[in-house]
Amino acid sequence: MATNITPYKINIPQAEIESLNQKLGSSRFAKTVDDDWSSGPPIGDIRRIATHWREAFKWSAFEDKLNKLPNFEATLSLDGFEPFQLHFIHQKSSAPDAIPLLFVHGWPGSFYEVTKILNLVATKELPFHIVAPSLPNFGFSSGIDKSGFGMKQYAESCHKLMLGLNYNQYATQGGDWGSTISRLMGYLYPKSVRALHLNLIVATPPPPSAPVAFARFLTTHILNRYTPSEAAGLQKAQSYQGTGDGYYEIQKQRPQTIGVALEDSPVGLLTWMWDKMKSWTDDYPWTDDEICEWVSLYWFSRAGPAASVRIYYESTKGEHVAGAGIFTQAKMGYSYFPKEIFRTPSFWNRQIGDVVFEREHERGGHFAAWEQPEGLLDDLCKMFEREGEAYKAVINH
Numbered sequence: 123m124a125t126n127i128t129p130y131k132i133n134i135p136q137a138e139i140e141s142l143n144q145k146l147g148s149s150r151f152a153k154t155v156d157d158d159w160s161s162g163p164p165i166g167d168i169r170r171i172a173t174h175w176r177e178a179f180k181w182s183a184f185e186d187k188l189n190k191l192p193n194f195e196a197t198l199s200l201d202g203f204e205p206f207q208l209h210f211i212h213q214k215s216s217a218p219d220a221i222p223l224l225f226v227h228g229w230p231g232s233f234y235e236v237t238k239i240l241n242l243v244a245t246k247e248l249p250f251h252i253v254a255p256s257l258p259n260f261g262f263s264s265g266i267d268k269s270g271f272g273m274k275q276y277a278e279s280c281h282k283l284m285l286g287l288n289y290n291q292y293a294t295q296g297g298d299w300g301s302t303i304s305r306l307m308g309y310l311y312p313k314s315v316r317a318l319h320l321n322l323i324v325a326t327p328p329p330p331s332a333p334v335a336f337a338r339f340l341t342t343h344i345l346n347r348y349t350p351s352e353a354a355g356l357q358k359a360q361s362y363q364g365t366g367d368g369y370y371e372i373q374k375q376r377p378q379t380i381g382v383a384l385e386d387s388p389v390g391l392l393t394w395m396w397d398k399m400k401s402w403t404d405d406y407p408w409t410d411d412e413i414c415e416w417v418s419l420y421w422f423s424r425a426g427p428a429a430s431v432r433i434y435y436e437s438t439k440g441e442h443v444a445g446a447g448i449f450t451q452a453k454m455g456y457s458y459f460p461k462e463i464f465r466t467p468s469f470w471n472r473q474i475g476d477v478v479f480e481r482e483h484e485r486g487g488h489f490a491a492w493e494q495p496e497g498l499l500d501d502l503c504k505m506f507e508r509e510g511e512a513y514k515a516v517i518n519h
Contacts, residue, residue: 124196124286130209132188132262134422139181142388142421146176149389163397171396171413172389179414181422191237195262196286198279203271208283209233209262209424210255213240217249219517221506222289224280225254228298229373229430230395231489232261232419238495248503255283256423257299259432265425266432272440276433277306281314291516293317295502297490299433306442308450308475316515318475319455319505321490321498322462325470338469348467351458351482355465362464369398373434381428384420391427392417402488404461448474453512455479455505457498461487478512479505 296304328335486494
């Protein structure tokens, strides 16, 4: 389990801030034929945000804001790897029998996504002990300087953190990579991971070996009996391949190629991240400060921006390759947001585990905790009602 758990203070040296500003000041901006979103982020947007990052954004003020959070770090040891430091937020509830709830982020997100939820939980004194780590290679956690750190190791890191906090039974919440990691945790650690809530759900159709479900799939598919949101989600999945997954293929196949560029160029990092931050949300009104906060967390990360993209490369290797075929006995809850990258139909998704909660939202996209924190928290509260199956699975197990 995690050891040496101590408070953590973020303290980026002034020399690094000055170096960033120098790089921003000497940036060259590409000339483009299409200064709109048809071929990527408009150069006008990038120039404006980069100028704001250098001239108006104050890292010191943001750092002070982050340091008001309950930051900690722990030492983790995994077989085959040197011990490393894991940064995390740990906000405890005063409510008796509160649910330990692990928030697992993805790319290009971070632990920071959970802060809007933290504010709501603190205000309403809701029964959740919230733990939000920076995944290894992200944020203020250590980088892993050895290949082979795949899905199993990410899952094991999160699980050992929860055990180190004396949470022997707990629930998880995840989107993006957090969804895959949460599902794998439910599979690997069924005695501890008792419930999962996901806002990105990917499943395969029922196989012929499940004849009743397979017959339903054939009938639904042939007659196109999907709900409008399911049909839209499948259409997005189809269009995503070939028009929206270029970043995925590059980071999966050649992480070092893109990593060198992201490590050296703050404008390159901004453009690479802003492309997804904007296009994966439901017209969320990003402020320039918010954009700079998200990108700065990568630029000033302990391992550097390049380390984060290796999760794509390593996910295709190792003992547990990332994919849809991960099943668990945990209680499951799903929140569907209309501007998510894609989704699979509900009856496919119900094969993954014991589904006790589902909700369709009218607004929201990929970064649910940031875009729709009230809606996501409301879903969690409903899923973990005291008399509900998910709550009892965690508390009474």
